Amino acid sequence: MRVVAAEANCSLGLVQRVMGTKEELLAAGMQRIIERVEARAEAAGLDESLPARKFLEGLLLLLTDDDHREEGLVWAAFSAQALVTPSLADGLRGQEDEAQAAMALVLRSAMAGGDLSADVNPDGEALTLLCLANGLGTQMLLGRCDGAQAHAATERWWPAEDTATTRAPWRAIAGHSRLTRA
Numbered sequence: 001m002r003v004v005a006a007e008a009n010c011s012l013g014l015v016q017r018v019m020g021t022k023e024e025l026l027a028a029g030m031q032r033i034i035e036r037v038e039a040r041a042e043a044a045g046l047d048e049s050l051p052a053r054k055f056l057e058g059l060l061l062l063l064t065d066d067d068h069r070e071e072g073l074v075w076a077a078f079s080a081q082a083l084v085t086p087s088l089a090d091g092l093r094g095q096e097d098e099a100q101a102a103m104a105l106v107l108r109s110a111m112a113g114g115d116l117s118a119d120v121n122p123d124g125e126a127l128t129l130l131c132l133a134n135g136l137g138t139q140m141l142l143g144r145c146d147g148a149q150a151h152a153a154t155e156r157w158w159p160a161e162d163t164a165t166t167r168a169p170w171r172a173i174a175g176h177s178r179l180t181r182a
Contacts, residue, residue: 001015001016001019001022001025004025007173008150023085023087023088026078026081026088027091028086029074030075030078030088030091030095031091033074033075033078033132034095035063036071037071040062041058041062044058044062044085046059046062047061048105048106050105050106051110051115052107052109052110052115052116053110053115055106057101057154058130059099059102059133063095064143069140069141072140072141073138073141075137076137076141078092078139079092093105096130097139099130100123100126100127101128101156103125103128103129103130104120104123104125104126105122107120107122107125107126109175123158132153132154136150136153136154160168
């Protein structure tokens, strides 16, 4: 709280009166990051009405963007703290649940439109996508890959239309293509 007060050029007492506890301060910071990502998604036109491929690729790229490294570092710190702070864990789980639900909704829409095979489990695939985005974000923060490499990883998951013969790893294991068209 002292660091926040110093950065805000105000007294520790003011920060304590406004935020109450360290956990409330952290939760407010986490909420601010969520709002910033949501604003970027809205500005990019990402919503569940887009075709599945465009929505999911846009969401993955939004979460693995080179230009928002500092935001990613703050989110990683919140995530680490959430592992030992139940109130933060609740908020983080809620956010991850919402992201997964949005992805699953898009996959269900793709299934209804014939763009995705009916044998796909939308909830399971949405969890896979969420883990992919989280993992790619961590790898970027560690400096192990950049945005272009993260994009290439998403292409392996769901190949572009002009690479229809490319088989994503999970499809090769299953022995069949679950996408009926890109």
